[in-house]
Amino acid sequence: MKIILLGPPGAGKGTQAKKLISEFQVPQISTGDMLRQAVRDGTPLGQKAGPIMQAGQLVPDQLVIDLFEDRISKPDAGRGFILDGFPRTAIQAQKLDQLLESRKQSLDAVVSIDVPEEALVARMAGRRSCPKDGSVYHVTQSPPKKAGVCDHCSTPLIQRDDDKEDRIRERLRVYSQQTAPLKDYYRERGLLREIPGVGAPDAILTEIKRAVVDP
Ligand code: AP5
Secondary structure, rough: OEEEEEEOOOHHHHHHHHHHHHOOEEEOOHHHHHHHHHHHHHOHHHHHHHHHHHHOOOHHHHHHHHHHHHHOOOOOHHHEEEEEEOOOOHHHHHHHHHHHHHOOOOOEEEEEEOOOOOHHHHHHHHHEOOOOOOEEEEOOOOOOOOOOOOOOOEOEEEEOHHHHHHHHHHHHHHHHHHOOOOOHHHHOOOEEEEEEOOOOOHHHHHHHHHHHHOO
């Protein structure tokens, strides 16, 4: 199964990707997670990307494409993948088409998760993540069993630098300018499935599965 999860920051792409990987037995490929790891590791990529991410802007296409190309070439992505946060620009979408064509693969669906802006702001402001295993929580919607620590590995949870309100607004602006137009790109190719992203995460998962398997 080869699926793109499209949607604004905070729409629940990561939350749904983690559920879909066990449904379909394919890896989640999150360029955001990979970039944050590079920032934590202090690699040359991380040093370039860190300030850009903190400002709520997009990392330059070529840096992200190189990172993505490397990841998608790993054996576990041969059977399929859930793309979370890639592509985000027309250039990235065109590059993905070329890459898939060269591998004689094609996408099954592009799922756009749609959530009203004020709900997005509340979700991101309350988000807490585990820097070790990537688990995502929300202080009121899906809190960890013990406040402030990961349920799975007891690591102290963190708030992302870009989850401050002014950065959130900037990320939403960048999304509507640079990424939302991809909905038309995939609609024209007959791949777009639009799913309301409000409600219980498991109910949204059911809708996504239905839209992907039985459009
Ligand atoms: P990235 O990490 O991809 O962030 P994003 O797209 O802004 O998305 P988020 O991770 O904020 O949200 P999400 O949709 O995954 O929501 P989540 O499931 O966590 O990118 C970060 C940065 O990296 C970018 O700004 C850019 O700088 C750079 N970057 C990454 N990829 C790039 C690319 N391709 N090109 C250029 N730059 C790139 O959920 C959010 C919260 O809501 C959580 O607390 C969760 O518990 C809660 N929640 C989830 N579902 C529900 C629900 N149904 N009801 C209530 N609460 C819910």
